[in-house]
Amino acid sequence: MTTPFIRDSCFGRLIYYFSNHKYFHHKEESSDYIIPEKYYANEYKAEKDNIENNIIQSDSKGTFQLKPDGSSGSKSDYENQMKEDEILVTWDDENDPDNPQNWSRAYKIIYVSQISLLTGIVYVALTIYTPGIGDLQKEYKNTNQIVALLPVTIYACGSAVGPLFFAPLSENAAVGRVYVYLITWFIFVILQIPTALVENFAGLCILRFLGGFFASPCLANGGATILEVIRLHDLPLGLSVWSLGAIPGLGPLIGSGLIVGMNYRFTFWFLCFFSGFLFIIMFFTLPETYERTLLLRRAIRLRAITGNQRIVSKGEIENKVMTISEKAKEFLIAKPLEIVICEPTLLLINVCTFLANSVQCLFFGSITIYFQLNRGFTTAELGGCWISAIVGVVFANCIYSPYMTKHFTKPVSQHQLVFADTLIPVAIVGSCMIPLGLIIFGWTACKQLHWFPPLIGIAVYAGGLFLVLQTLYDYLGASFKVDYMASVFASNNLFRSAAAGGMPLLGNMLFNNLSTENFPVAWGASVLAFISIGLISIPVFLWHHSSKLRTKSKYANC
Template identity: 45%
Template sequence: MSDFIRDSFGGRLIYHLSRHKYFRYPEEEEDYIIPEKYLVDTKSDIQCLPKEELDGDDASASLSSSSSISGKTVIPEDKYNNYIFVEWDGDEDPEDPRNWNLFKKGFFIFEVAFLTTSVYMASAVYTPGLQQLQDELSVGRVVGTLGVFTFVLGYGIGPILWSPISENAAVGRSSIYALTLLVFVILQIPTALVDNIAGFCILRFLGGFFASPCLATGGASVGEVTKYWNFPLSLALWSIGAVCGPSLGPFFGAILSVKAGWRWSFWFIMIVSGFSLAMLTFFLPETYAPTLLARKAKRLRAKTGNNRITTMGLLENEERTVHQIMIEALWRPIEVTILEPVVLLIDIYIAMVYSVLYLFFEVLPIYFVEVRGFTTIELGLTYLAIIIGVLVAVSIYLPIIHHQFTKPILNNETVYPEVFIPIAIGGGCLFASGLFIFGWSATTYTHWIGPLFGVAITTAGTFLMFQTLFNYMGASFKLEYLASVFASNDLVRSTIASVFPIFGAALFNNLKIDKFPVAWGSSVLGFIGTAMIAIPVLFYINGPKLRARSKYAK
């Protein structure tokens, strides 16, 4: 695990402050044998492909893809044959995160999942104590829910900045995670102490903004340590934290609001995310291949004195101004959203699913507290139905995806991204049916367990759609663009979902009928969910054609 500490944000800080005395790399040791390819000084010794094999966009795509994914640099002979490009030392290079052992990969995925859970809990953690906040800050219910709106909006906008920056070879993932999490932890202090609603909403927006990197980039980080055929498994393990986090927030918030008051919800978030910060600062290594290779190139330059040693990431930074880099980075997620029909349609679908998840934070108190008379802590327990639904879905999803995706790839069979779509269609059916079950079983006279079954079925469908559609995007687009693709998804789904808690209570209250207080409100959502099943059906029929038109697709 020493390499985890060495490549972490804290380890890198110590490395630079000690002038490379501590946490040295193999290339800096005196007994390091420099590979011959980094010592040559003739153009003929550099691996090139014929010019006619690399033209226009295909050339840049091949360069980017090869340098960041496989480590095998493909160099057009005209422009770049004056350089020696750093690669991984073979397919089994231990410095390549994809070659870590199972324990290291598992620990890394746990770290990213725990980080995701710790910040996701903050989204709705104070909602069980909403009445206390209303009384103390002298605001109504709708204004009180603005804290959820601004937080979700913040972590929808944040990845548009953070994810593309993390795709720059000079920055990488780990430093973004550590620095933004540090600001998030600090922001919990004034949030817990604020005495007016305007300041509360501003602090919540800033908290969401700085909490956002892992919500979009976490999936990309998981992909960087996982062999292609195991990516769905790794993404599912990370997503357990992503989906369960918003549900654990109200659970702990209910207990804290009763025992200590609503402000303690934010002290709790500070403690949990502070622990995550301490762990990640020293045990979350960098995994972005262009960043790792760029650092290796700089060490080899220092060792050999040969400034021709480089990577595509370093060259891109050297050939462009900071302004050009920022414009390209910030524009890419927006471009992907607007110009990629696959991404746009999935973003809209996931946004609808995500919005329903946040509506549960409004409808569960309406039914279980106002209609059934549950206490605040009992209300908090109802949110565990969301987690149960997710865990059941995981137990079904993993064996299926292993059989349909992992095994065929290991058997050298061709697998297309559409393999995920039937599960997404099934998830869409569960999602819609769960909403109908929830709405029409939530009566004033039947047992309260019925609507919780509906919640569990809805969230099981939610998880299956999240997983399969994210995997569909992951299998459809080049790995180096995945952070931007996921950032696009996070922007659309969070921006749309952020407004749903504001009108959620009105939706259900205005459509309630005697004995069925939330039936028609849930049914409206169920009808929308049923209609949107057409989106994965479209991908299943026309997916190859849509991908063929994309410059970011594999």
């Protein structure tokens, strides 16, 4: 028997099947494994009592929820499908090594790092070619700057739509997470080749949409899979590592270095080779983490070993209960849209995310306008300006990490009751930093002053943005049940990507129409600052009212 980390990867599963279970086999298939007596039992009473203890009676409509996994449905439907003598597969005990939450710290670090790197490439791919917009305009004549940004918008639209399909698909026990990751990522890698070679602008836009669509699963599943691996008290740390892949300005920074001496097409070759290398690593070392999928596979093995066909898993029961039309609705974006419509807390967070990302996309356009068009910075020098955003995130993390350790990680690890609302004050601080950074940048970005003060504004803004978004991700992770987490993050990604898709096209118009001779971006930045001040009201509202909203939710951990 080998470690679950390799055994449950795509490579391990292939070797397992083609060797007829000789290699990378599971503990149930070892000669020294003692199969729990319950899987041979003739009576189902103990298992039935265990399930009933986990059922939460709800309203007069007769619906119910299972505590551990958040699955829900009609009680009568469940009982009709679950026969009296069926035996439910569970983890052997709380230290079961097949449970991803029992992996060693080293394995967890490797796993979370892979998901973070995967997410980082998706965000880098969004804007990586933008420092070479001038080359694109020369190649495609009669293409102005707004049109040249269309591939950014198209890519963002693809990444917005993709998780609405892939997140519900990965939440089906028969599919799981890892195959969705690998198959879609392989297609993304291959798509970079024609993207780098395409000779017409329409073809470039189509390929960028497909690239965003197939790259997108990690934008929703990433948070969900990390929460399947880490314990609750490590939630802020795990999600912060995941979100580091979305550091503002990383795409233009990398693109600036690649385009010097090359052209914008080289950025797509870079994406192809780098993402292809990551695919190879994931093929060997990215394991399955979805509990229902792992337990479904265990149920299949136990049935084969014991000959007891009464052994079933929760995932199998759920698939039996669902009709074909219900499964189709589940796969066709129904769950993420249903959750966001039915959950006012999630809707508020998504609106906050949309506004924050809209301001970000508009603001980042002003950096190019000031430093390159007004101060004459080269492409390489412009890329260096984005380092200030990274510095701002690092300093913001110096606020974020100690607060989360004191108010969340330590109390939860000591089994104290901690509500998700505890996280919100950090978002309030961050939402105040955003307009402050915008004002500093806008009114110091003039030819009369040195070019350094605007970089301070960028750093303050990026730090505030990090605090807001990171805290809201943590809030989602702490508020909603793990089995719905992929759909929760898919709905959030829809709002984020919608902002990233539409706003870059408006940025130049905003700043150019409001520019003055001495202050080219001041009034445009001020407009964004005024919008951002309104953003503060959302985390303040959540601070006072979110607990009441969660108590009425069937998806939330109250």
